[in-house]
Amino acid sequence: MMTASLPRLAVFDMDGTLIDSLPDLAACASRLLVHYSLPPITPDLVRPMIGDGVAVLVRRLLAHAGPAAAAIDPAEATTRYMADYTPHSTDLSRPFPGTETMLAGLRADGWRMAVCTNKPVAAARHILRVLDLEKWFVAVGGGDSFDTRKPDPRHLLDTIALAGGDPRRAIMTGDHHNDMAAAIGAHVPAIFARWGYGRPEMEAGATVGADSITEVTHLAGEIIPA
Structure with missing residues (x-):
């Protein structure tokens, strides 16, 4: 199968990336x-x-x-x-401004989307459901979904597999060094979420950094063209 014929998959961390929790x-x-x-x-x-x-x-x-x-x-x-x-968990937490617009843009461009978080999967799904974000994601890989968790690259690879994706056509977006380490180990390009909770030095190893979540749609398309 030609790599370009595989669906593109955008994987996101949760806390500090999709959601201000x-x-x-x-x-x-x-x-x-x-x-x-x-x-x-x-x-x-x-x-x-x-x-x-x-x-x-x-x-x-x-x-x-x-x-x-x-x-x-x-x-x-x-x-x-x-x-x-x-x-x-949803009393005060909200998606970062622009999150749904970004996700809608990715879907319009043909991307599939998944979540890879160290948060327990039941809690992650509950939050996504209450905040009306669950509809965007084909898979959620939680901290207790597999035998490993970030920064182990297998956590990301297992999430990609759960989503029916291929690492060659996937990207990871996150705000923590665990996200960058998992992506590097999985040989998956990474977008560092500068709007999140991570310190600036955690961007080391990222393919690119983004100041706003609204930049992800464009950056993802540049990293893995359709």
């Missing part, structure tokens, strides 16, 4: 800490903790709390965090 993640983080009689935390401190999955986020929250959190079981705290976060 920081307000809900931070609110849940504060409620968790307060439950353990620890001081609440501000969103600007939670921002750099996002991107490696819930368990890592909770461990970082407990580490931030210092010695007062030493006796807290991270596994129990993670379970408590998820039990609170899932029903509140």
Whole structure:
């Protein structure tokens, strides 16, 4: 089969790329800490903790709390965090401005789309459904969908396979070094989402950076022409 005859697939990270989820993640983080009689935390401190999955986020929250959190079981705290976060995950979270216009543009250009996130897949699907974004995606690869998760390239490759795509005709867009590392390892071009939560140095290895999500439609077409 000629490569050019294969459908193009645009894969997206979720938190900090498609969705501004920081307000809900931070609110849940504060409620968790307060439950353990620890001081609440501000969103600007939670921002750099996002991107490696819930368990890592909770461990970082407990580490931030210092010695007062030493006796807290991270596994129990993670379970408590998820039990609170899932029903509140769309209280304040919203798609970044221009997200639906970008997705509509990709679909009009013949792209298929998928999500590859370290967030548990049930939570990811719930958020996409409530925010009316699920209709755009042919597959969602969550942090518990496969045996691996980003930055392991197999997480991205398995998501591409789940979407019926081919790595030779796929791109990855994300705001974290995990997204870039997964794309590099999978030999998939990557767009770094500068509008997201990642630090500037996380753009290293990206094919190109975008200042706004509205640029993705054009950039994707330049990277993999129809």
